[in-house]
Amino acid sequence: MCKTGQTERPDILISGAQIVSPREEGPLVLPKGDIAVSGSKIAYVGPSPAPPQFQGAAKVIDGSGLVAMPGFVNAHTHAAMTLFRGFADDMPLMAWLTQKIWPAEARLKANDVYWGTMLACVEMIRAGVTTFADMYFFMDETAKAVDRTGMRASLSRGLIGNAPGAEQGLAEGKELCERWNGACGGRITTMLGPHAPYTCPRSFLEKVMEAASELGVGMHIHLSETEGEVRECKAVHGGLSPIELMATYGLFEFPVLAAHCVHVSDRDIEILSARGVGVAHNPGCNMKISSGIAPVPKMLKAGVRVGLGTDGAASNNNLDLLEEARIAAFLHKLASSDPTVLAAPEALYLATLGSARALRLEETIGTIDEGKKADIVLMDSRRPHMYPRHDMVSHIVYSARSSDIRTVIIDGRVVMEDGVITTVDEEEVLARAEERAQALVLK
Numbered sequence: 001m002c003k004t005g006q007t008e009r010p011d012i013l014i015s016g017a018q019i020v021s022p023r024e025e026g027p028l029v030l031p032k033g034d035i036a037v038s039g040s041k042i043a044y045v046g047p048s049p050a051p052p053q054f055q056g057a058a059k060v061i062d063g064s065g066l067v068a069m070p071g072f073v074n075a076h077t078h079a080a081m082t083l084f085r086g087f088a089d090d091m092p093l094m095a096w097l098t099q100k101i102w103p104a105e106a107r108l109k110a111n112d113v114y115w116g117t118m119l120a121c122v123e124m125i126r127a128g129v130t131t132f133a134d135m136y137f138f139m140d141e142t143a144k145a146v147d148r149t150g151m152r153a154s155l156s157r158g159l160i161g162n163a164p165g166a167e168q169g170l171a172e173g174k175e176l177c178e179r180w181n182g183a184c185g186g187r188i189t190t191m192l193g194p195h196a197p198y199t200c201p202r203s204f205l206e207k208v209m210e211a212a213s214e215l216g217v218g219m220h221i222h223l224s225e226t227e228g229e230v231r232e233c234k235a236v237h238g239g240l241s242p243i244e245l246m247a248t249y250g251l252f253e254f255p256v257l258a259a260h261c262v263h264v265s266d267r268d269i270e271i272l273s274a275r276g277v278g279v280a281h282n283p284g285c286n287m288k289i290s291s292g293i294a295p296v297p298k299m300l301k302a303g304v305r306v307g308l309g310t311d312g313a314a315s316n317n318n319l320d321l322l323e324e325a326r327i328a329a330f331l332h333k334l335a336s337s338d339p340t341v342l343a344a345p346e347a348l349y350l351a352t353l354g355s356a357r358a359l360r361l362e363e364t365i366g367t368i369d370e371g372k373k374a375d376i377v378l379m380d381s382r383r384p385h386m387y388p389r390h391d392m393v394s395h396i397v398y399s400a401r402s403s404d405i406r407t408v409i410i411d412g413r414v415v416m417e418d419g420v421i422t423t424v425d426e427e428e429v430l431a432r433a434e435e436r437a438q439a440l441v442l443k
């Protein structure tokens with residue numbers, strides 16, 4: 001509330017930092033700028049020093065030697081799968097799932113999901129990820145971990161429509177939306193999470209769409225991840241690809257976040273673009289599991305809302321979105337035999353504003369702009385690999401490490417300060433997650 005004759009002082013002032021922020025038209029690079037934060041929002045971004053009304057903040061962060069950029073947005077993950085990191089690697093997809101992951105997942109309890117997600121949140125904050133889109137189960141526990149760590153997240157309960165417990169799953173998915181959509185001052189948003197077309201028959205998807213319509217939420221789904229999935233879909237559904245099939249069912253009448261979209265045709269890309277479907281590209285996971293290479297340059301050219309995700313830590317094996325941006329740039333240059341493809345500014349865009357657009361949160365996050373939520377990361381640029389100073393955007397994508405990130409602000413709250421997580425006891429999180437993970441795999 002403004003008092004007559006004077007303006008409220010900001011809560012945080014970041015002074016004299018180099019500011020790098022993606023924009024639709026290309027990145028903003030301000031060699032020496034200030035950012036003022038009032039409450040949960042950015043009140044000023046511009047040259048340093050900020051005008052007098054933005055001075056006198058309760059907390060001043062000296063930005064010299066630091067790069068300020070918007071927090072990364074992880075557009076697709078299963079956070080609690082950190083518990084299975086390194087538990088089973090280098091296996092064919094189906095053997096990996098049926099022999100290792102699914103049996104272990106069947107033993108998961110609510111408390112496991114809580115500590116697995118806490119571990120994921122701490123890891124993501126350290127890597128400058130401020131928002132993530134998650135699909136899993138025991139999602140109340142995920143929401144609690146998001147609440148406690150101070151992160152921002154879009155949560156969905158994964159729904160398997162062709163297995164026992166499908167109705168129960170849908171009921172839990174709806175409850176999650178009712179209980180948590182808009183919670184924690186808006187940090188948590190929700191979606192419904194039909195897992196994939198091959199696990200959710202039409203009759204089940206009809207129910208999911210009815211619920212989405214009632215609740216006013218979108219959907220998070222896996223689409224066209226593997227060649228086999230597309231082949232089978234076409235064989236069963238009269239030649240329709242999973243994306244064509246979903247269009248026929250009316251799924252894209254809703255806001256949809258589609259993970260993977262690796263094996264897509266030109267017609268599929270047309271549909272994704274025309275229907276505003278968000279695509280979470282997970283290059284690290286796609287490479288590790290040998291799923292294939294998504295035609296991302298083509299999708300971007302067609303105007304598809306593409307963002308970047310890590311997928312779960314069992315198949316990546318970390319939640320480092322900066323690494324994902326670099327992998328994406330390298331992969332698509334190699335795949336297209338064209339080094340001009342996915343240049344550094346575009347890779348940075350994908351990890352921030354691109355992912356925000358995929359989640360339909362671009363009005364709120366994804367750039368450093370006045371009026372947007374204050375989700376800001378400060379990276380130390382005084383490292384040998386950040387010199388000389390030819391091009392900071394290039395350095396961020398091609399040379400920086402996520403461990404260069406020192407301070408992270410989410411929703412106007414400092415959640416990591418100079419390398420120390422402020423919201424939770426990190427040592428405790430590591431110990432409890434280790435304990436839960438060992439108990440799960442030893443049984």
Ligand code: NI
Pocket residue numbers: 076077078222259311312
């Ligand atoms: Ni996934």
